[in-house]
Amino acid sequence: MKMELFNPYVLKILISAREEDSVSSISKRIGLSYGWTYKWANELIKEGIFKEKWRGIILQKNNENYKRIMKFIKNIKNVNFYYSVLDLFGIKYCFTKTDAVYIYTEGRYNISRYKGYYPIFIKIKREDYNLFLEYCKRLDLKINAKRGIFYVPEISVRFKVTRIKSTCVEPLDETINFMKKNIFNFEPALEMIQEIYHKDFGIKYKEVNNF
Template identity: 55%
Template sequence: MISMNLELINPYVLRILISVRNKDSINAISKRINLSYGWTHNWIKKLVNLNVLELTRMNVCLNDDNEFYRRTLKYIKEVLSNNVSFYYNALSLFGIKYCFTNTDGVFIWTKGGYNISRYKNYYPIFIKVKKENKNLFEDYCKKLGLRINKNNKIFYMVNYLDDFEVSYCDNIPVDSLNDTIKFMLKNKYNFEPALEMINEMYGKKLKVKYKEVMTNV
């Protein structure tokens, strides 16, 4: 039995093992995990020494029967796949075109200040995914034990589209602020507090009657 190498249980190796595909390259992996080529190569060599990966002149090949790799995936499925933050953060490692939309657009543009109708046992994460990336996205979700279009617990609520525009808020891919405002206005009853926040944060002049009453405690 191969014991878990504690030196390799770190965020960089975890990101590599999440992101790596059956046939890959150091350059592609380094771009997906946002780490320099040199450091990516360094950690990949350590994984090669454990027989998790095979490194040729041009390619990185995954040995998905390797015990270290299988134990890492087991940890991800048993622990991280029940973590909301992991659902948000893992997407950037897939190398696909995606963005957050609807309620998550509101959540991101309000800097986490407004969240509605989501709780531990029902937490949809609303995203758009480019249709040509559908199979790749679903393969990653299957590999990591991440749920898609379910009705309970944490799951991705996915809209597959031929293409779409992506804006960024704090480097997070998301619908544009204007499109997010349009979504809120269509559902104004639920999002009046968020619209007020948008007014204050971005200097908008939306007609919103809601204003939280402040009281002295």
């Protein structure tokens, strides 16, 4: 396989590609222009990783080059990969619970998570859940595990989504309710929310040090 094919664009295309797909759909999912997506998809056709069909492509999972690239991708699997790869699936999702707290506190509050145990809390639209499972299976991403990095999905027919910069997260009020229900763990975070978003929960958690 040509070395020039081992680039971020091709990796995103191969992560996002479904068994039967179209260049246009892949382009939208990975946020790359149609022209550039077409260029790299055409190169993958030449390598036998994709097979052309009328108005689309078929993924050739038994292609040796495809297997090598997927092996490389599966070995990445750090926390950042688990977060960033979700957008390539083309599903409706948002972060919730502890992840929503982390986002709304601007990364200042992250409780009970470390490298050996890192649950990622997400809501997923019910109609997209099987697709989510397919991607996780193909990429060897863990769901509801007991150790390591893994997703904890909450399946819902419909839910509201807010965007913080480019990140999909549940509305702030829902996150505040979650923190109040779990006040023992999230009282410091609620104080941060008071300061950042000018709310008033009557919480004063900060310790005062006298020297």
